[in-house]
Amino acid sequence: MRAWRRSLGVALLTVVMASLGTVLGTGAAGAESNGGVRVMPLGDSITEGTQVPGGYRIGLWQRLASGRYTVDFVGSQFNGPGSLGDHDHEGHPGWRIDQIDANITGWARNYNPRTVLLHIGTNDILQNYNVSSAPQRLSTLIDHITAAVPNADVFVATIIPLSNSGQEANARTFNAAVPGIVQSKVSSGKRVHLVDMHSKLTTGDLIDGIHPTAGGYDKMAAAWYAALQSVSGSIGEPGGTQPSPTPTPTAPGSTSAIRGVGSGRCLDVTGVSQANGAQAQIYDCNGQANQQWTSTSASELRVYGNKCLDVNGGGTADGASVIIWDCNGQNNQKWRFNSDGTITAVGANKCLDVPNYSTANGVKLQIWSCNGGANQRWTRV
Structure with a gap:
């Protein structure tokens, strides 16, 4: 009888939790x-959502959905309520900057985020862990993120307030160093952005002196959303990031211009050159011969009739340049159009890419690990 009652209790609990739309458990789960x-939401318990499971990710997801952005939260952790449409994240309760740093390269490579939301440093203050050197640890962590995913936009937040006056004084000192750190990365060409999160909350928004209330987390969500909207491409475009499949993109013999979705400019041979080694670039679409590309049954993209789009030297590394060369049938001259608009270099299994999401005339093209960004999507025109 007792066993029957216990089973019934479990069943009733399951029904109740399901009716509340709650996702049970915290930790790794199927992505x-x-x-x-x-x-990638990245940080400590404030990213995980301690006290309010899902934390700021709930309000951020809802804003993204209302704005008609199609976003995939990524990370090795999983939690939050049913109202949170995607429960993946990289928030680790109790972790300091150095602990995140010890794992970030693997996470970045595994999940290849287009955008990173970083809120970290609170536990360095709470644990009084070498507080004076915390800004340098943050700087090193940002360097490791940008090295692992150089085309990602990294949003670095100042940490939110703390109720303890001594800890809050240390938090303010830490936060005061963050703008200079971010600016140093920007000056070196990195896609790093500052988010002033500290000013968005007060200690009245904290449920336990450390973690926000539901309303406090929603203020964080609003700050993240505004920051993301201010950086083109960081969350795609309203209405979704997936283009309609290009009609018969690989039909042999078809000749047309190929326009970049992110830049609105065309795949072009620099200077209308026909010399071997002339670099491919993006340029205003103009209908000239150096922008007319013919797909062949050999998976080539030919220009001028006898030159092929070519990965320089048969390179396979991220950043290998794209040129034209006499057609020779080698794998570094084979390209595959994909239904999402990307163009894969068959030999390297990487995508035709506009560096750093640039939209300027004359930017030279490369291959890069495929990430689905607008700078890797193309359409025939």
């Missing part, structure tokens, strides 16, 4: 993906 722009 959820809708094919959208990959965003």
Whole structure:
């Protein structure tokens, strides 16, 4: 009888929790993906959502959905309520900057985020862990993120307030160093952005002196959303990031211009050159011969009739340049059009890419690990 009652109790609890739309458990789980722009929420318990499971991710997800952005939260952790459409994240309660740093390269490579939301440093203050050197640890962590995913936009937040006056004084000292750190990365060409999160909350928004209330987390969500909207491409475009499949993109013999989705400019041979080694670039679409590309049954992209789009030297590394060369049938001259608009270099299994999401005339093209960003999507025109 007792066993029967225990089983009934478990069943009733399951029904109640399901009716509340609650996802049980915290930790690793099967990843959820809708094919959208990959965003990694990265940090400690404030990212995980201690006290309010899901934390700021709930309000951020709802804003993204209302704005018609298609975003895929990524990370090795999983928690939050049913109202949170994607439960993946990289928030680790109790972790300091150095602990995140010890794992970030692997996470970045595994999940290849297009955008990173970083809120970290609170536990360095709470644990009084070499507080004076915390800004340098943050700087090193940002360097490791940008090295692992150099095309990602990294949003670095100042940490939110703390109720303890001594800890809050240390938090303010730490936060005061963050703008200079971010600016140093920007000056070196990195895609790093400052988010002033500290000013968005007060200690009245804290449920336990450390973690926000539901309302406090929603203020964080609003700050993240505004920051993301201010950086083009960081969350794709309203209405979704997935283009309609290009009609018969690989039909042999078809000749047309190829326009970049992110830049609106065309795949072009620099200077209308026909010399071997002339670099491919993006340029205003003009209908000239150096922008007319013919797909062949050999998976080539030919220009001028006898030159092929070519990965320089048969390179396979991220950043290998793209040129034209006499057609020779080698794998570094084979390209595959994909239904999401990307163009894969068959020999390297990497995508035709506009560096750093640039939209300027004359930017030279490369191959890069495929990430679905607008700078890797193309359409025939």
